[in-house]
Amino acid sequence: xxxxxxxxxxxxxxxxxxxxxxxxxxxxxxxxxxxxxxxxxxxxxxxxxxxxxxxxxxxxxxxxxxxxxxx
Numbered sequence: 720x721x722x723x724x725x726x727x728x729x730x731x732x733x734x735x736x737x738x739x740x741x742x743x744x745x746x747x748x749x750x751x752x753x754x755x756x757x758x759x760x761x762x763x764x765x766x767x768x769x770x771x772x773x774x775x776x777x778x779x780x781x782x783x784x785x786x787x788x789x790x
Contacts, residue, residue: 722753722764723764725752728751728752728760733768737771737777738775744761
C-alpha cells in the first residue's frame with residue numbers, strides 16, 4: 720500500500736529500509752523523500768516504521784505506543 724503518494728513510497732519499502740538498518744523517520748525520509756513534499760504521510764510513515772522496528776525486535780510494543788503518541 721502506498722504510504723507517501725507524493726514520492727510513491729510503500730509500506731513494503733519502509734519495511735525493507737528498516738531491515739537494511741534504518742531506525743528513524745529521518746533515515747526513511749532521507750532514503751525515500753517521504754514527508755518532504757506535502758507532509759501528510761509523516762504520521763503514517765512513523766507508524767509503519769515503528770511496526771517494522773517491532774517486527775525486527777528493535778522496539779518493544781510498549782515503546783511503539785509511546786513513540787506514536789508523542790509524535
